[in-house]
Amino acid sequence: MTGTKKVSEMSSAEIKEAVRKSYERAAQSTRDDCCSASASETERNHGTSSCCNPESAELNSRTNHVEELGYEVVKMPDSGTESFTEYANPVAIADLKEGEVVLDLGSGAGLDMFHAARKVGSTGRVVGVDMTQAMIDNARDGAEKLGLDNVEFRLGDIEEIPVEDESIDVIISNCVINLAPNKAKVFQEAFRVLRPGGRMMVSDMILETELSEDIRQDISCYAGCIAGAILEEEYLQHIRNAGFVDVEIVDKVAWKQAFNTRIVAYKPKSGNN
Ligand SMILES: C[S@@+](CC[C@H](N)C(=O)[O-])C[C@H]1O[C@@H](n2cnc3c(N)ncnc32)[C@H](O)[C@@H]1O
Numbered sequence: 497m498t499g500t501k502k503v504s505e506m507s508s509a510e511i512k513e514a515v516r517k518s519y520e521r522a523a524q525s526t527r528d529d530c531c532s533a534s535a536s537e538t539e540r541n542h543g544t545s546s547c548c549n550p551e552s553a554e555l556n557s558r559t560n561h562v563e564e565l566g567y568e569v570v571k572m573p574d575s576g577t578e579s580f581t582e583y584a585n586p587v588a589i590a591d592l593k594e595g596e597v598v599l600d601l602g603s604g605a606g607l608d609m610f611h612a613a614r615k616v617g618s619t620g621r622v623v624g625v626d627m628t629q630a631m632i633d634n635a636r637d638g639a640e641k642l643g644l645d646n647v648e649f650r651l652g653d654i655e656e657i658p659v660e661d662e663s664i665d666v667i668i669s670n671c672v673i674n675l676a677p678n679k680a681k682v683f684q685e686a687f688r689v690l691r692p693g694g695r696m697m698v699s700d701m702i703l704e705t706e707l708s709e710d711i712r713q714d715i716s717c718y719a720g721c722i723a724g725a726i727l728e729e730e731y732l733q734h735i736r737n738a739g740f741v742d743v744e745i746v747d748k749v750a751w752k753q754a755f756n757t758r759i760v761a762y763k764p765k766s767g768n769n
Pocket residue numbers: 512515516519547548579580581601602603604605606607608625626627628631652653654655669670671672675676721
């Protein structure tokens with residue numbers, strides 16, 4: 497990590513590297529969750545454990561939660577369960593249609609991708625982008641164990657998405673954009689790669705009130721999906737500024753100091769505002 501440097505003293509590159517290392521540790525360990533990989537004194541004191549990769553008992557409870565929410569439940573290989581976020585992205589998955597091309601921003605070990613792959617079927621395709629090689633490796637292993645041949649994994653930064661212009665029907669993302677230092681850039685990139693008329697369905701940690709300064713400045717709280725979260729109105733404005741229309745909050749669930757918020761937005765059919 498970056499020692500005791502405050503988040504506000506770190507460059508974007510340093511923040512991303514700290515986040516990447518935290519998820520690399522989480523991906524490489526089947527026992528430690530990323531809470532233990534990244535938890536600091538501050539985080540423990542404030543009860544802000546990470547939003548990802550709960551231990552196995554919690555995995556079961558998330559699996560049940562996923563079932564309750566109507567996922568077509570697939571038996572996940574171990575490597576596909578190692579970067580679970582606490583809440584799934586069921587709205588996004590449920591809305592997918594046969595034949596669609598889906599992009600998952602920050603795909604982790606691939607859970608949402610695997611569900612999406614089943615929904616879009618053999619005529620569709622799911623591309624996952626993640627900046628942590630160990631996560632990509634786990635996701636590839638998982639896809640192989642599940643026998644999925646309509647998924648593809650790309651190592652890259654969601655602030656510079658390694659995907660061609662207007663090639664994607666649906667963008668999904670689950671608990672990732674809060675981790676990006678430049679959220680405006682993420683949404684500009686998402687707009688670029690979506691085809692006109694395409695949709696974006698993200699699930700992310702968003703704030704209703706400002707965080708305390710000590711949480712905001714703690715890099716392990718940042719890697720744990722809290723300290724990088726921004727206020728709802730600012731988040732929605734970034735989406736609208738990128739050119740998206742009909743931006744709507746579908747639902748939100750309180751999580752620690754933030755809300756796990758699901759948002760749907762569309763790229764206009766004309767391709768412009
Ligand atoms: C909380 S995990 C969520 C993973 C997955 N979406 C899930 O629900 O299980 C966050 C993931 O985002 C990735 N990530 C964080 N910042 C990123 C960035 N700027 N570009 C690409 N991936 C990023 C991390 O490597 C990690 O795999």
